[in-house]
Amino acid sequence: MWQALHEELEPLGLSIVTVALDLDPEKARTWIDAASPTHPSLVDSHHRIDELLGISNVPMAVWIDEMGTLVRPAEGASIQPSQLAAIEITDEMPPKMQAVLREFKQVPDTAEAYRAAIIDWASRGADSPYAMSPDEVIAASQPRSADHSRAAACFELGIHAEQRGDHEAAIIWWKQAHELFPENWTYKRQAWTIESTPDGADSDKAQEVQEVYGTSWSEAFLATGGANYTVAPNL
């Protein structure tokens, strides 16, 4: 998906750079190999771009101009309509599945408009109405509280513990990060998938087995509501 857009826009002077937020880079490899990217394809196993750029879920993106200045802050970056949102809900489905699919239909569908905005910017650069001034970019970035800063520190200490092989300590740090910054889904989904993915398997995206954290992806998604699940781009 991103590779195709990269090929389309590279002649206009725009490159895609993808960054996988994966504590274990090998989990990203399957997807990277399948995409055969010709653009830079990086791995951020410490989720550093969360704090550096304000990433809080995936997919999210920032726009950077030729001078290395942000012209759009971190925001939801879907460029294809959600297939899950398109699924027709039927009475035969389990009630929870129906509830989840109903909420998927509430996630703002910005894919077409966002894709068009990227193409406009690639063509017109600073003249594009979608390219913001530095002050606008800062103001449009998400709020950052003292708790958010503490969450980033706790999440980092969790990674440090996990990499030392102290999984129990990692869980304690990550739980703190989740409580301090509940809107950051990368902290939660990263931790949850470690619990719900069988050894050697591809990363589990459903994350329903959540005895350790006392919740699951679907429960958290339903509690948040589809309308609040992404940082929808204001275009």
Added chain:
Amino acid sequence: MLLTTLDMTAGSFETATGWAAKPEGMCKGDACVPAPGTMSPTGALDVAAVADRLGMALVADEKSGVWALGPESGGRALTTAVVPEIELPDVDGNPFNLSTMHGRKVLLVAWASW
């Protein structure tokens, strides 16, 4: 940001966080925060005091003897529109510095296997 010591100079703090000690205070991009009394004449930085001024959480992990320093807070996620120094590896571990993309527009997309 993981710290193995709080015994830092202004230079090592800038490398780690992007915040530079200048006459007007601690600065990143075009943003400066006054921080009097946080630097000794020898260039040593009082990390805990600077963290406090910038709203950076400093959390100790006594079990492993390290600290984690969160990002500045109290405002927006971005303090400046200037992209910070970002060097990340590809999946094979080869480092890539984002600044090598200068001169091109970049759409930096975060995704994950999960």
